[in-house]
Amino acid sequence: MAAPRIVIGVDFGTTYSGVAWATSNKPEQINTITNWNSRLNRNSDKEKAPTAISYSSSPPSWGYSIPLDEDPVRWFKLLLLDEEDLRSQVRSSTQVAATRSRLEQVNKNVVEVIADFLKELWAHVLVNIKRTIGQEILDLSSLHVVITLPAIWPAYAQGRMREAAAVAGILNQRPAGKTELSFISExxxxxxxxxxxxxxxxxxxxxxxxxxxxxxxxxxxxxxxxxxxxxxxxxxxxxxxxxxxxxxxxxxxxxxxxxxxxxxxxxxxxxxxxxxxxxxxxxxxxxxxxxxxxxxxxxxxxxxxxxxxxxxxxxxxxxxxxxxxxxRGPGRKSLADGAEHHPAVKVWCPIQQQFLAVDQIKWFLQIGEEVESSKPVCHSFWQDLDAPLEGIVSELVVSDDLIPPCRWTGSVRKMCLIKWTDIPDFGKLPVWKNDSSKVVRQIYYDVKMVTDGGSLDFAVYYEGKRVASKNVSVSYERESGTD
Structure with missing residues (x-):
């Protein structure tokens, strides 16, 4: 019998964090992680541990294991957001000020601190799962980690959280293969x-x-x-x-x-x-x-x-x-607003040998549209190449307008860049000649977007096959918030 898939849900909280897990062959049996290393025995069986870490020792102490006389780093989850995106009462709070000060003292940025905390939490999770099902089954089982984030946090926060999870070792190669990581709103x-x-x-x-x-x-x-x-x-x-x-x-x-x-x-x-x-x-x-x-x-x-x-x-x-x-999502629908950046000004294109419009926008989705999580939104792209490229970059934008503009205006802002490296052999791409008899090659590809509650993911497809994730990177822009 094949080993089960193990799903691990991580509630990374501002003050406390909790983890639950279950196996695909017993989905109704959801287990909550406890057995925390604790200075006080009464805390070891609590369902969550403090989201706190202390660098007074090596390795760092965390959760309930932090000595009572130490001053740990706390509240660092909120610093996933840029200062401009924090509400004024949070930005000026004593907790956030103290956290910023502690980060300076330990000479770490917020992603590094979150990664350090997740590293300790992840090790504890694996030990507890091993205790329940044994090392052999754990090694043979594929893992799917689902991390929660607040409902309306900007996309770049998810990108930083993904980076922290990778640095923490959550996505390290395992005997059963690659660990899947996804996000859901709290x-x-x-x-x-x-x-x-x-x-x-x-x-x-x-x-x-x-x-x-x-x-x-x-x-x-x-x-x-x-x-x-x-x-x-x-x-x-x-x-x-x-x-x-x-x-x-x-x-x-x-x-x-x-x-x-x-x-x-x-x-x-x-x-x-x-x-x-x-x-x-x-x-x-x-x-x-x-x-x-x-x-x-x-x-x-x-x-x-x-x-x-x-x-x-x-x-x-x-x-x-x-x-x-x-x-893997109950086939629900959710609202989303995304954008595909297309060339609004008349510009001569020497390859196409005609005038093209730049700064035009074709929208993936508009506010109020419904999209099933099981059906990705797909748009096709093409690019003319007169020389080999190291990579292809697609820029995606967003707008909060109920009726989004068809070209770049003040309401449009950058969301992310999707970069595809290790593109196909230039010499094997389709060839055509423009009106000046210049030989040009073309590459066609698709970008698929899946919105699933708190998660927004993109994938590049070439000739019907998904491009390996190691060759596709998504970097999010900071979004300015309001009070």
Missing amino acids: PEAAALATMSDLSGRPDIQESDHFIVCDAGGGTVDIITYMVVETKPNECTRKRERRCAEILNIYKPVVADILELVSVQISQVKRKYRERPKFVILVGGFGKSRYLYQYLSLNIGEQIQILQGTGERPWTAICRGAATHGLN
Whole structure:
């Protein structure tokens, strides 16, 4: 019998991180990683460990193993975002200021610190999986790692997280082959876990709507889902706020959460002419009895407020990430906006021997379009070559306009560059002659985009076959945020 595939869901949180895993032959059995190395015995069996690392020793101590008298690096997840993209209250918070100072002291950037933390976490995960299934089965099993990120973080944050995972050794070659890495938004992962927890309820029916409120240690995400074949389909755009140090002051935080939830309720009522059936609380702060009571008092007569017992709200995200990896997406649809940069100014092309328009844009997707995660969006490209090239670069752009412009304007900004190296032998490419009898070769290729909740991935195809990932790189541009 073939070895199972192992899916590992990583909830990389601002204050705490958790991991859940399952095997393809027992998908219903989702295991939560515990057995943490701890200075205090009572912490070893908790479902999450602090997202903290100390460089006072080598190797560094992390999580619960950090000595109480040391000053570890904390809150570094938020620094995945450029300063301009942090909300003003987070940018000016004491936690972020302290984290920046600690990074300078240890002479590391945020990707390096995240990589160091993930390296220790990953080693602990493998030890625990080995303890359960044995080294032989672990070596024979392919791995799929699913990392969660906040709902509306820009694409470059995912790129930095992917880099950190690679530096941490998560993608190292294994006996069973290459480890697959994908991403999912935190509330979407929570929704998947929630649907599993709610399975069998007679009041869950197709076309029902429910709101997932993921209140974590440093961020609050709110998304509404519609039930499609008892599986969630995102139906409103994501909203997020970062609460930072005001999480210690309950009333402003819960009032902020109520405002976000109320906006989602209004959007569902306006679009579908009915209220959501549930508001489901997950995340560390989602366990708060005060939050439950506050929402129940303000909207509980209209909508049921659901809060899991024990640690299930706290582990919902990593459990949902594992579920996502096992299902490889439940055929859901999601909203996306992307762009394909095409040549808006009249310019003479010496190869084509005609005037061409530059700065024109042809859009992959527009806001409000639905795309199935199982059906990539594909666009074809071609390029004339009069000499061999070391690589081909495609630039992709984005716009927040509901009706995006057909050419480059102030609302258009760069998103990423896709670079394809090791292109086919120049001498074997198709040949044509222009009007000046100049011999020119052409290369045709496709770029496919898959949007899957919190994940946005691109692949290059040549002659119907996917180009090896080692020859294709995607580098994201920084996006400017607003307060």
